[in-house]
Amino acid sequence: MYTQLSEPQLVQTHSISDSAAKYDVFWRSAKWCWDGSAVLATREDNSLQVWNDPSALASSSITIPQPAPVLDAVWYPGARTSDAPSYCFVASIRDTPIRLLDGTNGRLRASYKIIDHVERFVAPHSMAFNCTADKLYCGHRDAIEMFDIQYPGEGERIKTSSSKKSKSGMRGIVSSLAFCPDYSGIYAAGSFTSALWLFAEGQGAQPVCRLKGIASAITQVRPMLRRISAHATQVKFNPAYPQLLYAACRQRNSIYAWDTRNPSAPYATYERKSSTNQKLWIDVDASGTWLVTGGTDGSVSFFNLTSELEVNEPEHSFHAHDDAVGSVALHPIEMKLLTVSGSRHFEETAQVNEGSDSDFKDDVQRHVQRVRPVAFDATMKIWDI
Template identity: 35%
Template sequence: MDVVYYPIQVIIPYELLDQQTEINEPINLVSHFGAREGESVYDFAWFPSMNSQDPATCCFVTSVRDHPVHLWDACTGNLRTSYTVIDHRERFVGPNVVSFNLDGSKIYCGYENTIEIFDVQRPGQESQKIPTIPQKRTKEGQKGIISCLDFSPDYAGLYAVGSYSHNVGIYDETNNELCLKLSGFKTGVTQVKFSMDGSQLFTVCRVSNVISCWDIRNTADVVYDLPRPGQTSQRIAFDIDPSGKLLITGDQNGNVLFYDISSETTENKHLKSMHAHQDLSVCATINPMYPWLIASASGQRKYTIDDEESSSDEEEEENDKERDSVENTIDNSLKIWRVPGHTEWYTYPTTTIETETEQQ
């Protein structure tokens, strides 16, 4: 069984401040409600056409281990409906990844060797099952546990699917057939994301120090790599701003990194580094409606391993110091960074709005 992606049990929307609010020191965000799930949350996705002025569009879906996919009301915190997948043992199966398509009419769920598609207007068990391989013992198609999904924002009808079997597939939404398969990944793929024009695809893997940019319209080769420290099996998510010019990501050292992806040059794309957390930065994202707001999150699971083999007193003392140093560095936090300006905004100083998340 694979690792849990997001080891949390509560989804909490926060009230953000407007651009005119003055902030002189970090403050706590106020949560509207908590949507508590019964098990660990694998993934979640906001409704793509959400408008706070239209309560009917304010919703999001969650994928939970051994539970149905839940559609939550983002205004009240109430459960609207569920979409159910039951295996051959009559057990609920939570998808590894869940995503709306661009118009929000369907929900795509990723399982092992299967993509399951639900009609948003028809909750329950009725769904369309799309096998990613024709047969179990075959080299054709895309084999493995589906780990990530993304739809091309240019409405070309394409969506990218990553798997833990070291491959990425490009599918046609009209018939859900595999159009292109990208391979050569050394580890499992944890995130895929199209550029704004749909001509390029950004991918990232586990235990990898780069984010790769692929040309999917012409050569299907890697155009360039963006260096990012990430020697960890935990997911480190990245995001692209609404203009399509900037890529932002966390890294294993607690930094938030900024890259210029608009220029044609394949070198010197790094713009700025910002030390944001005292632990691994698992996520960095840009508010799609208010680009002056940047969110980053940190935290990871901590394990204590007892050495069974005997060692000298000096070695034991050194190991204890290293272990205590790692264990004492606990930073499970969510931070909202406000950056003034829109053009060349990454050169400005930043202020933070911070809230501590529940320690695991």
Template identity: 35%
Template sequence: MDEEMDLMKQTQTLVKFKGTDSLIRTAKGDSFKSDWSKNLLRCCKWSADGGTVLTEAEDRTIRLFENEEKLESFGKTDEHSTIDEGSSLDGSNSKDSWEPSLSLKMADSVLSTAWFPHSGKKDPSRYCFVAAVKDHPIHLIDATHGSIRASYPIIDHRERVVAPHSMVFSQDGSTLYAGFDTAIEIFDVYRPGEAGERYKTLPSRKSRDGQKGIISTLAIDSNRKGVLAAGSFSSQIGLYDTQSNDFSPIIVFRSKESTGQSQVKFHPYNDQVLFSASRKSNQIHCWDLRYDIRAFHSFYRPGKTNQRIKFDVDPTGSNLITGGTDGKIRIYRLDDLSKPAQCFKLHSDSISAVEFNPTELSFMTCSGSRRLNKQSEYFINSTIPSDDDSSDDNDHSGDDDEEVDVNATSKKSELNLNSSTVRKLNDSNYKAFDLSTELCLWKYTYT
């Protein structure tokens, strides 16, 4: 264990957080105005300069929020600085009125987004992001005006337009990697409109080699060695050498869960350490990539849900932060894996994403989940067969707007609802789900 701890022991800057007293700004309610009766945030992502937050929502809208707070940057901690008195989660002051600077309604469900490398308002040429919308080409979108700068189509063997479930740029921004069903499309960013180069992660449908399933998450190493990590809904993780001529896989291995990978992420200073998380899992696994691939540690977070629960590592590489279905964040030390987590109750609902600001001492959280109302529980109990007669649905081929978090008391209501049941609920004469959402900006310091 000591050898594995040395893999992540870069510095000993530990997050000091004061819980709800550290709230800076909140967006909820009218900040997410929509034609939909109820809305739900799926994730939040910082631009590279820490000045803008991108959010994906249930109502098929991408919203950008400007970070106008002037906080301490890295290397300048101030333990005596405080948040204005009265900041709270109940919206009793002006910090609760955070409106998006840009709202972009998409034509269909948003499957994935990614900021352009080194994005920031001070460099308009780089202030943009890519968005993948179901059955549409990938669009490179200007973050100032919302106009489309370029398009990158993925055409399958039936000549249909396919949208990827995951995307990531190379470090220099010249290449875009997009993951979809048993394939990764590789685009030259400077040649828009043209088809990319396709790498099939599975040689054939009957092949036992390669990586099966939809490529649901991508991450590229931060040390510019060109290693791409790809997680799939088949619960496999593949490592690919992007600098080789044939984009060959270094290794493909199976995770400990069989519920599909929801996130992979390299340690910011050591590309021999990979973190991974799965749906319906309470664990974040740490993988040692040096010799034989093995998980040397796991961090706990409540995550028994189809909803993606995202984690992050701070820019110093010393702290891992994660949300959970219990509305709490947990902050783990990476330099001492034996230490328990710092735990803070920040939201009344599931925290679907937590992300550190890359340039300042702050982080974002977004919360919300689908919750069955009482009428829906009765519908399930009266129409769905018992556990003995039902089969577990592990088909992840649908898009994310078919994810369901069931909070019910009866045994039948605790079933993992499949897409067919969701459609029955939505087609009924009452609203099946109670949805609520919240986006919060928090301040922290280092010790």
């Protein structure tokens, strides 16, 4: 699959809103379900959106409002519209329990609670199902919470660091999780403190190893940046070569690649335009040949993973949007690509004149400038590739 790339052809375009009142709303991410029969998207306006027929983006969606920002949303493995029991997904909503929602109508099926030391609900920043789809792993501060899907309620806490002051283990928010697709039980966890670790199911907090070398990889390209850390926003295993792992980082143009059999340093980097705090998703095709990612310049880039170069430029790139491409997703079966765009840009509104207090003899006009976020291009597109 995807052995040769052709010039992408735009199939569908859908704007998040035609109303000026929605100037600051855009999609954060969009994901195909297991067989590509549905799309799940997270939005900036505290809502989720599901398309049960991706061939009609403009008319086939349901919107599921949430009480707080959506931190993450993940399809249940094997979810498809033709199988009602499996057609569901989990969503992480700030300060609320994790929700298992029906893909057809957004109905709540179950909830899973993470509670901190002062009895407040904690929403995970990352979630991943294991390969057998019976456990859900959720990353939050200094810990990973594991839930048995069959038993809603509280889960089992795996502490990645013994204390906030501890220098050992993986400290900080566990911002990304991914399971190795070879059913070995190995999973990768990344944090906002530059740490990338491998863990194994059944071994609790005892890590398999630490993936090193992000700092040294940065200094190879930019020797002056010796003390700058990289905050991992996504980790992803190669589906065809499960020993290979990729990590995308905040404020980094490089995507790092490791062979987990040699975790001492990345063996390659892939360069994109991504010097932003916004999470820009990456994807790898089923054959393990192509890595695709969006950029802050509106481009979508394809990297050849069979390259033996240490520093890689895109083999193919095209302009897809007029704003940052926050999410890319390759169709699991067909030669299609799903992209969404949008980011926060701050523009000053027209000046507003306000009269002065009556105590003043002369009228004094104060010019008040209000700054509001604007998304230049909040669209979802499907491409034939």
